[in-house]
Amino acid sequence: MQFRCVPIDTATATRFRQTGVDDAGQPVIRRVAKGGEPCRHCLRGAQEGDGLLLLSWHLPRPRSVYWTPSPIFLHAEDCPAWDEADMIPPIVRNSLISVRAYDDEGMCLYDLGRVSEGQEADGPLANALGDPRTAFVNIHTAKPGCLLCQAEVRPSGG
Numbered sequence: 081m082q083f084r085c086v087p088i089d090t091a092t093a094t095r096f097r098q099t100g101v102d103d104a105g106q107p108v109i110r111r112v113a114k115g116g117e118p119c120r121h122c123l124r125g126a127q128e129g130d131g132l133l134l135l136s137w138h139l140p141r142p143r144s145v146y147w148t149p150s151p152i153f154l155h156a157e158d159c160p161a162w163d164e165a166d167m168i169p170p171i172v173r174n175s176l177i178s179v180r181a182y183d184d185e186g187m188c189l190y191d192l193g194r195v196s197e198g199q200e201a202d203g204p205l206a207n208a209l210g211d212p213r214t215a216f217v218n219i220h221t222a223k224p225g226c227l228l229c230q231a232e233v234r235p236s237g238g
């Protein structure tokens with residue numbers, strides 16, 4: 081399975097950092113990391129003492145009745161966007177997760193939804209991405225339900 085996990089796009093992360101206003105029109109909340117908070121841009125856990133932003137992000141997809149906003153943490157300072165092929169990011173590995181698959185009309189494919197430990201995410205993710213109906217997958221934390229990242233099949237050579 082060739083796939084990639086997709087972080088928040090850099091332009092949106094930069095906008096939150098520069099304006100200090102989130103997608104709900106609220107001021108972003110500034111925190112100092114205790115360690116492990118999941119940054120949605122580098123898809124890595126924060127180190128203790130890192131500056132963080134906590135804010136509401138209006139997810140780019142699904143564009144359907146299944147759309148939701150999500151609370152997210154972001155590093156307050158620039159960090160590198162996750163850009164690894166065929167690898168499940170640390171913030172997914174370190175959480176109890178909910179895998180949610182959607183078709184190309186943004187409709188939720190309930191039968192592909194799975195809750196698992198992040199350490200065991202490979203099977204649920206491969207199952208969802210391998211289904212011909214699936215256009216993309218959103219990976220959320222299972223308990224609070226926040227989006228961790230999106231995932232999609234990576235074209236060969238892409």
Ligand SMILES: [Zn+2]
Nearest residue numbers: 119122155159
């Ligand atoms: Zn980061």
